[in-house]
Amino acid sequence: MNRLTTGTRAGHVRAVVLRAVLLTALALAATFALDPFRNYQLAVIAATFCATAGLTLLVGLTGQLSLGHAVLMAAGGYGYALVAAPAADAGLPPAAGLALGVVGALVASGAVGGLLGLAGARLRGPYLAGLTLALVIALPAVATQVPGLGKDQGLAVPFVPVPGPLAGVMVVEQWHAWVAIVVTAVAVTPLVVLRSGRAGLRMRAVHGDEVAARLAGVSPARVKVGAFVAGSLSAGLGGAVLAVVTQNVGPGRYSLAFSLLLVVAVVVGGLGSVGGAAAGAALVVLLPWLVDTVASGLPADLEQRLSGNLAVAVFGALLIAVTVAWPGGLAAATSGPRARLAGRLRRPRPADPPSDPPSDSRPEPRPITER
Amino acid sequence: MRAATGRPAAATGTGAPAAPGPAARPALAVDGLTVGYAGAPVIDGLTLEVRPGEIVALLGANGAGKTTLLRTLSGLVAPRAGRVLLDGDDLAATSVEDRARRGLAQVPEGRSVVTELTVEENLELGALWRYPGRAERRAAVARGYDLFEPLARRRASPGHQLSGGERQMLALARALVALPRVLLLDEPSLGLAPRVVAQLMGVLRDAAHGTGLTVLLAEQNVTSALSIADRGVVLSLGAVVVDAPAADLAADPALRHAYLGF
């Protein structure tokens, strides 16, 4: 870290952490107002947010489109299950099992993310999207073919009961929501620090112009791998949370459709915005449930057809509408003129008037000497 | 210095027979053209007329606005204000490709050859809008080879195998095979050997004097440009600061020194 900026930098990190602690406390308190099912949904949203927070940085800042982010969550889930289950069998207390499982999730997702990141550093936009797409399609085959992953059914995850002192205060759903909120805070706060610090600047530099970034002493490969690993660790923690909450990890949940929902969440939330990623996560969890709830009053045949499909249609339309008409997403629309201005500054702007094609923005340099 | 291009002595362009009288309607007219953002225009209220068959050298320092002017004339850049007229018709609503189809050709700066296509395909592409029929198009392509001998030997070579000189020859030939009425050239001599530059200038001069082609030639290579031009126009900060017969401009040391730096 540059010594000149250390002072303000440390202050900035403190501010981010303070805000994270406050938000976490607020969320923990809010769980008391929710019924068990709402708390379950909150936990799922938190887990999804872990993944979208990393993905929004990856897509929005470094310009790498990953269609396989669900695989990273799956890696975290399997990592958790593979460590937590033996720990429970060995008679360790649930808290220790939880902690060890989280470490397992970090190791597994970090390893997969590192490999993908290495590939991503060498591959450009569509090629990386293709590799991650093939990966997410191959996940069921991996789960079936690799011994120890429990085939189609996946693995059972040890139950994490409410700890003794809290047992009188809350039911298990609320406890799981607490676990989810705390793990999410731990996963996302470092990403916010990264995003607003020098690492975020490097990511934008690499996205803007790789050659220029390289000339400025920034290694595009290192930045891209770093962004991928950071996003993967966070997504892995999200997978661990989902494993705890659903007590299962299997290939069915982490399908291509789920991966695409994560993309929807970050695009609709606003690429590069962590707050937008949170809103997007809530949207992709709640809207399908809402649609199913509404559709449940309809005739059986119609309900069967609408179930699942209608929400996907709405998400697809949102994805198109936001990209075509409203590129800043929710983040730009809700956070006032200051953020909108920042968003505009972040996006490269053609130097020529808007009516000419983008490739033509080649301003003539102003003359340096002119008599 | 002026003789250094090694062209035939008869080529001095100033006394050209094609220069018409003042009554002729300009082939290309620019009226109050402004390009760029309000605070910092790249082209600033520029007005200019080029008569049919005339060769006008567009001179000025790097950044004076030459390239932007040419790109605005061909429609690649939209002006903020002002008009561009081709044979008296306002081109404001005419697209880039329709301007080309009305005979306003541009050879952009640098490597404008489509490197994935062969020499022959590049020429064919240039002739396509004017000659939809196969036989006529063949004849036009053959005329392109007649302009520059080296191209004929490389007709099947892809563009990326050509030398810099061959690329510029191809770019010029590709523009000329469609028989444009007005040709805009941006720095055709950039980075080329003097012998090649002389050859290019010779072809341009012949086209102007032979077929009545109107040429607006943006050049850093002032000597070469003035050697074939009828008139020289000096741009500075996006406006015309000097508009004089090429011979006067070349001969007047004070003008030359003040605006052209030699």
Next chain:
Amino acid sequence: MDRLVLLVSTGVARGLVIALFALSLVIIWRAARIVNFAQAAMAVVAVYVAFALQAATGSFVVALLGALVTGALLGAAVERGLMRRVSGRTPMPGMIVAIGLVMVLQSVLGILFGPKHRPMTPVLAETPLSVGGVPVLSRYDLFVLVVALVVVVGLGVLFNRSTLGLQLRASAVAPEVSRLLGVRVPRMVTIGWMLSSAVAALAVLLLVPTELGLNAHSADVLFVHAFTVAVLGGLDSPAGALLGGVVVGVLVSLVTGYASAGLAPLAVLALLTVVLLVRPGGIFAPKEARTA
């Protein structure tokens, strides 16, 4: 040995369908620098139309023409209606819009037609023809092989021997210069989309009878294979798409035949990973060529 011959020849026929689909992706990539993730969904819509036409008229030829025309019209509509409106600065917005389009098309098809697969009967029998007592290829696979080859050769002639192809190629690689030469580049982009979508619709129409049947997701696996192929060969290389298609087709056929169908996606992923790590721009791209 007999089994190997059958698996390889069937793999080649399947591979040519994959290659056709991959070619369609290459055509759009070259024309518009967009990877059309919606290609499969659009093609399935066209095949639904073909299915209805075949049911109504009983004619496979009418169905085939219907698929081609619907595909082309869809391509034009998507390009004019959506893709033209997103920034072409990077491939990202186009990819995201295409992903949104997949979600819309597939879910709407699901709502309209439900989840069940509608069987389509092949125009020719699926019993294998034998050469010298060795079963080689079914009549239908032979038909697929011939149609695919005809289309590939036709596309080759169109792109390399016609003035339209000349303009398509020039617009793809040098849009600005092409416009300066009077080429109507926006129209060429639309034509590229139409050609591409029609070819994709044809590929799916050829494939569906050999699979479970018609369903909103019928072409998903084909898309993944074709995209793999396009990436293997390099998105700019028609020859790469052709060769890569056959390689992937044979690979999938062999893995499915000798090991299990479940291993096929892993084999494809392994192939893709190895090729991308060795040659990031695809087998046929000059090294380090595709940086944008």
